[in-house]
Amino acid sequence: MTLALDKPALEKGVLGKRGRRRLRKVADKAALALAVAVLLAPCLFVFFWMLSLSIKYDIDNTAWPPVFWPTEPTLDNFRHVFEESPMFLYFWNSVQVTGSATLVALLLGVPAGYGIAKAKANGLAAMLLLSRMTPGLSYLIPLFTLFQMLGMIGTVWPIALTHMVITLPIVVWIMIGFFETLPHELEEAARIDGANLWQAFRYVALPLARPGIVVGAILSFIYSWNNFIFGAVFAGRTTRTMPVAVYNMLTFESFAWGPLAAAAIVVMLPVLALTIVIQREIVQGLSAGGVK
The missing domain is CATH 1.10.3720.10 (MetI-like)
Structure with a gap:
């Protein structure tokens, strides 16, 4: 009778440990993805801005506030x-x-x-x-x-x-x-x-x-x-x-x-x-x- 009562509690403890491990792994992956995104953001923005400049007219390239993406892209450049x-x-x-x-x-x-x-x-x-x-x-x-x-x-x-x-x-x-x-x-x-x-x-x-x-x-x-x-x-x-x-x-x-x-x-x-x-x-x- 004692073993029968203790078995559900034991299973609950094991499942709780597994859940915490999975939660920790998910949190670690999310933190890694966030760190990679923060590090890559400046580089990706440079490539994006270069592409944006290449498909805009001169008036948009020198406009203020800056035009991040043209409404009418062009290949004239x-x-x-x-x-x-x-x-x-x-x-x-x-x-x-x-x-x-x-x-x-x-x-x-x-x-x-x-x-x-x-x-x-x-x-x-x-x-x-x-x-x-x-x-x-x-x-x-x-x-x-x-x-x-x-x-x-x-x-x-x-x-x-x-x-x-x-x-x-x-x-x-x-x-x-x-x-x-x-x-x-x-x-x-x-x-x-x-x-x-x-x-x-x-x-x-x-x-x-x-x-x-x-x-x-x-x-x-x-x-x-x-x-x-x-x-x-x-x-x-x-x-x-x-x-x-x-x-x-x-x-x-x-x-x-x-x-x-x-x-x-x-x-x-x-x-x-x-x-x-x-x-x-x-x-x-x-x-x-x-x-x-």
Whole structure:
């Protein structure tokens, strides 16, 4: 009789604990969602305002109080961007510069990251990180003098070479972290089976480091695509990149906010589309390790 009386009370206590746990989980998720929304709100508002500027007439862009969304959207600003400047040429220049800088950075950075990780050359890794942290303006004068002596000023190749200052340290630093997480037993087993160091790198370490390679390539592409200072200094009239094209939308008399915002969106779209398409690869690459 005592057990029969105590059983409902016991079940009620267990259900109460489960309810409190579920309530706590819901509250934690709600707090996390609120924190993410607060952090993302300024960034999302910037993108919204840029889009709003690009589809409004000048009278709405300079109106007070501000017009957050036009009653009659227009695409004249985008037409102005493509009619007043060879935007497709600038796009092709950016593709050449960013593609070559990213490809060469992968070809050199992945083996370099493997060698530094296996040799535990922390000093060399710190020097690479320091070169990435150094402002790009520090390289301008010596590189400009060098490329001027070689007669390369005004072509796309000085821009691609200088972008290696951006892309190569990123790839090397990311690959060092990935190769350091690889289990040594896998490479030792390959060496016991008769593989040399290059074969162990190619057939064992390289496939396992694929997520890191993808992340390094994506970050290198984004940073190289958005770089402005090297393209502004080394490019000629027909070899400008997309960020320099946005700068060309500025005038001395006034700011044409509509065409400027439209040009910024045109520059941003390739990187945004790439990030959306392969965002799963980015998350997997940042969370994966050698064992995984």
